[in-house]
Each structure stands twice: as structure tokens, then as C-alpha cells.
Amino acid sequence: MKTIEEPARKVPLYGEYEVAVLGGGPAGIAAAVAAARAGRRTLLIERYGFLGGMGTAAGVTNFCGLHANVFGEMHRVVQGIASDLLARIDRLGGLNAPHLILGKIFAQAYDTAAYKIAADDLLASHKVDILFHALGAGVVMDDARRIDALMVETKAGRQAVRADIFIDCSGDGDLAAWAGAPFEVGDANGHMLYPSMMFRLNGIDPEKAGDAWRTIPALMTQAEAAGTHRFPRKGAIVRPQKSQIEWRVNFTQLARKDGSAVNGLEPDELTRGEIEGRQQAAAAFEFLRTVPGFEKSYIVDLPPQLGIRETRRVVGGYALSGEDVLGCASFEDSIGVNGWPMEQHVAGDVVFRFPPIPASRGFNELPYRMLVPECVDNLLMAGRCASMTHEGQSAARVSGACFAMGEAAGSAAALALAGNTIPRDIAVEKLQQALKEQGAFIGRDQKVPEGL
Structure with a gap:
């Protein structure tokens, strides 16, 4: 690759904080609120002009993993800050009742506008500073193990953010990679989960559509057999939103020319993926107009970006495995739980693998070590x-x-700031106690929360 030399320049310092969070998805929202709630000057940096991450920017429109199938009964096992956010979305009239997926687990749909407004309100109530329209662009290091500043590109040009501790919630592990933390990409062969282009339809006749999500897979099979349509994957998801005239559609799968997943770290692949994703959405819409109740529907929203499921995974003190998920693993340093099954977006299909149901408790614990990267001392990652x-x-x-x-x-x-130490060396017992006192469910010896 040819290069040019950029002249050295002095970069304006946007601000100095105790905690800086890169990325405003669910992990970033919760991280910023938790730090600010503890009295720390906190900045949340987000590339778009709204929060929600893939849930709003990629049009996911439903929360997965809030619930677990615990010995055959559904419980909402993710509490704490998530409960506060969901309550705010609900007050805005933007939260659906949980719905059953594959007969085994709940997901919960929401209105994206309500999510954006509720997230703004949640951060404002905890006095979190927000910098929108700021794209992370690199770091300046104090030394090999400590970040001095995060560089961001804004409409005002390049600026720098200093912080005592940084939290990488970028999804792509950008901040950690720039700081020199080791990371992995994909499986043993470098193959990643496939991205999707979500979209939403309006104008559906709910009475005619009925439980169309049950019949659409068979209609897809018939259309392919008849040669009228071809679909990029099986396992299409078409479900109603809060208003029954609006449905979300998860129907697409974006691949390279060699059939492997589009790489969300490569600009050219992302560009082609966005264009092809919209083409696939248009083809899916053409098919869906043949489904009873969808004849007069129209595409009301194509999201700002392709839905990326996997890029970098930063190497920490422990790597949560598929065996941990299927075996409902416990950890001495648990800081929360995951109730979602393995959801592998493979070529042409989506493969779900659940823990034994109803024989198991249905959730695995999440160890603190998975949030602490190797080689960088003032950095955490989440998401x-x-x-x-x-x-x-x-x-x-x-x-x-x-x-x-x-x-x-x-x-x-x-806690690290309060103890004048680095995140790797905090007393995990104090972190666990603080989380429990603030309403989080971390597993361990706690009673499983009641209700949905």
C-alpha cells in the first residue's frame, strides 16, 4: 500500500475525565452510567448522534439475553441498570411484552425511537457527559502499558480525550487494538459470524397476517422449490413490533465472494456489504408482499448500518467458551449472567444450541477476568x-x-479509582457486593429474580 506522511500537529484536548467510554451500545450505556453513579467524571463517546449500538444503528429492535429458561420457567436474569433503561422505554410506550423464541427462550422487542430517548434520559439523570458524532481514531500511550489519550475525529477536526481509565465498548475492540492489547478474530480458520441487514415494514394487516412468523419459513421453501425466489439464509425472523401494523425483518446474510462472512473491520467489504444488504432487503420485501397480510406493506426503515455480529475479541484473563454456555458455568469472580444460547450464523443458516432444557438453570455466569485485557493496565472492555x-x-x-x-x-x-489501583488488581468481592447492592443479578448465591 502506498502511504503519505502526515505532518506532526498539536491536537486540541477536548477534556480530561476519570472514566472515558468508547461506544454507546448496551455495554457502553451501562458502563458510563455505572461509573457516573459512583461519582466519577465520565464521558461517553459515540460515532452516531444517538445511543443503542446495533440495537438502534443496525435496527435489531429486540433485546436478547435478558431472560433465561431456568428449569423450564422464564426469568429476567439481567437486572440493575438494564431494568432502569427498560422502565424508561416502557414509560414511553415503546416496550413489547417478552415473546417466545424457538419455544425455549424469551426476547423482548422495543421501538427504536423510544430506546434512543430513554437512553439519553438515563445518561442525563446520572450526569454523564456525551460526545456524539465522534469516531475513535487512535490512542497516545504514556508507555507500553498505559493509555494517555484517545484520539477522536469530530466535525471540529481531530481532538483528544484524556482519562484515568478507558472502557472499550466499541464492539470491534478498536481502543484495545490501538493500545496494543492482543485480540482474536473469528474461529480457528478466521471465519466470523455473518452480518445481516435488518429492516422494518409498516402497513401490515395484523388480522390477515396472524402468526405469520410460523408460516413464512414454509412459504420460503415453497418459493425456492418453485424457482421464484432465492434466499441468502434459512431461519428468517419476521415478528411484529409494539404496533401490530409494523414488523421487523431479519432475513439477510452478507458474504464475501468466497462465501465467508463479510469482515466488519475492512472498509471495502463494509461498503459492499451495505449495498448488497439493501439489495437483499429489497428482494426479501418483494417476497414478503406475497404473504397474506403483507400485500400493502412498505419498507419504513433501513437502518444506518449493517448489523455486525463479530469482529475482534480482545484477549483477557479468561475467554468465555461455548462449553461454558452449554454447561451453565459458574465462576468465583462472576459479575453477571448470560441466558442466551449459542447463536451461530453460519453459511446459509442460523444454528441455535441451548443448554439442556428444562433440566438446567439455563444461564452461565460471566467472569470479571473476561473484561480485563492483557498488556494494558488502565483499560477494560465490555460487550x-x-x-x-x-x-x-x-x-x-x-x-x-x-x-x-x-x-x-x-x-x-x-473501584479502581477509589483504591488508587488498576482494574486488574481490584478486590472482586467488593465489585460483586457493589453490583448486588445496586440491583444486579450476578448468579453465585443469589436467588434467581422473579418475573419477566
């Missing part, structure tokens, strides 16, 4: 870039586990 194997990440990448990890990371940062 889908945390320390997990490819198989473990297929489960714990979803919003429920991200809320839990984020709340723990923000609380850990505050």
Missing part, C-alpha cells in the same frame, strides 16, 4: 469485544450480557 472464544461470543454478544458486562466494567473502574 461483544470482551474476552470470549468464537463459540462463546455467539451467545454472550447479545444485549443482555452486554448490559451486565458494561455495568460491571463501569463499577470496576470506579
Whole structure:
């Protein structure tokens, strides 16, 4: 690759904080709120002009992993800050009742506008500073193990943010990678989970559509057999939103020319993925117009970006594995739980693998060590870039586990500052106690929360 030399320059210092969080998805929201709630000057940096991460920017429109199937009964096992956010979405009229997936687990749909407004309100109530429209661009290091400043690109040009502790909730592990933390990408062969282009339809006749999500897979099979349509994957998800005239559609799968998943770290692949994703959405819409109740529907929303499920996974003190998920693992340093099964987006299909149901408690604990990277001392990570194997990440990448990890990371940062130590060396028992006192469920000896 040809290069040019950029002249050295002095970069304006945007601000100095105790905690700086990169990324405003579920992990970033919870991390920023937890740190600010503990009295720490906190800044949340987000590339878009709204919060929610893939849940709003990629149009996911439903929370997964908030619930677990505990010995055959559904319980909402992710509490704490997530409960506060959901209550705010509900007060805005934007939260659906939980709905059953595959007959085994609950997900919970929401209105994206309500999510954005509720998240703004949640952060404002805890006095979190927010910097929107700021794209992380690199770091300046104090030394090989300590970050001095995060560089961001804004409409005002490049600026720098200093903090005592940084939390990487970027999803892609950008901050950790720039700081020199080791990371992994994909499975043993470098293959990642496939991205999707979500979209929403309006104008559905709910009475005619009925439980169309039950019949659409068979209609897809018939259409392919007749040669009228071809679909990029099996396992299409088409479900109603809060208003029954609006449905969300998860129907697409984006691949490279060689058939492997589009790489969300490569600009050219992302560009092609966005264009092809919209083409696939248009083709899916054409098919859905043949489904009873959808004849007069129209696409009301194509999200700002492609839905990326997996890129970098930063190496920490422990990598959560697929075996941990299926075996409902426990950890002495648990800081939250994940109730979602393995959800592997493989070529042409989506494969779910559950713990034994109803024989098991249905959730695995999340160890603090998966939030602490190797080689960088004033950094934590939370969300889908945390320390997990490819198989473990297929489960714990979803919003429920991200809320839990984020709340723990923000609380850990505050504890480290209070004890004048680094996050790796905090007393995990104090972190666990603080989380429990603030309403989080971390597993261990706690009673499983009642209700949905």
C-alpha cells in the first residue's frame, strides 16, 4: 500500500475525565452510567448522534439475553441498570411484552425511537457527559502499558480525550487494538459470524397476517422449490413490533465472494456489504408482499448500518467458551449472567444450541477476568469485544450480557479509582457486593429474580 506522511500537529484536548467510554451500545450505556453513579467524571463517546449500538444503528429492535429458561420457567436474569433503561422505554410506550423464541427462550422487542430517548434520559439523570458524532481514531500511550489519550475525529477536526481509565465498548475492540492489547478474530480458520441487514415494514394487516412468523419459513421453501425466489439464509425472523401494523425483518446474510462472512473491520467489504444488504432487503420485501397480510406493506426503515455480529475479541484473563454456555458455568469472580444460547450464523443458516432444557438453570455466569485485557493496565472492555472464544461470543454478544458486562466494567473502574489501583488488581468481592447492592443479578448465591 502506498502511504503519505502526515505532518506532526498539536491536537486540541477536548477534556480530561476519570472514566472515558468508547461506544454507546448496551455495554457502553451501562458502563458510563455505572461509573457516573459512583461519582466519577465520565464521558461517553459515540460515532452516531444517538445511543443503542446495533440495537438502534443496525435496527435489531429486540433485546436478547435478558431472560433465561431456568428449569423450564422464564426469568429476567439481567437486572440493575438494564431494568432502569427498560422502565424508561416502557414509560414511553415503546416496550413489547417478552415473546417466545424457538419455544425455549424469551426476547423482548422495543421501538427504536423510544430506546434512543430513554437512553439519553438515563445518561442525563446520572450526569454523564456525551460526545456524539465522534469516531475513535487512535490512542497516545504514556508507555507500553498505559493509555494517555484517545484520539477522536469530530466535525471540529481531530481532538483528544484524556482519562484515568478507558472502557472499550466499541464492539470491534478498536481502543484495545490501538493500545496494543492482543485480540482474536473469528474461529480457528478466521471465519466470523455473518452480518445481516435488518429492516422494518409498516402497513401490515395484523388480522390477515396472524402468526405469520410460523408460516413464512414454509412459504420460503415453497418459493425456492418453485424457482421464484432465492434466499441468502434459512431461519428468517419476521415478528411484529409494539404496533401490530409494523414488523421487523431479519432475513439477510452478507458474504464475501468466497462465501465467508463479510469482515466488519475492512472498509471495502463494509461498503459492499451495505449495498448488497439493501439489495437483499429489497428482494426479501418483494417476497414478503406475497404473504397474506403483507400485500400493502412498505419498507419504513433501513437502518444506518449493517448489523455486525463479530469482529475482534480482545484477549483477557479468561475467554468465555461455548462449553461454558452449554454447561451453565459458574465462576468465583462472576459479575453477571448470560441466558442466551449459542447463536451461530453460519453459511446459509442460523444454528441455535441451548443448554439442556428444562433440566438446567439455563444461564452461565460471566467472569470479571473476561473484561480485563492483557498488556494494558488502565483499560477494560465490555460487550461483544470482551474476552470470549468464537463459540462463546455467539451467545454472550447479545444485549443482555452486554448490559451486565458494561455495568460491571463501569463499577470496576470506579473501584479502581477509589483504591488508587488498576482494574486488574481490584478486590472482586467488593465489585460483586457493589453490583448486588445496586440491583444486579450476578448468579453465585443469589436467588434467581422473579418475573419477566
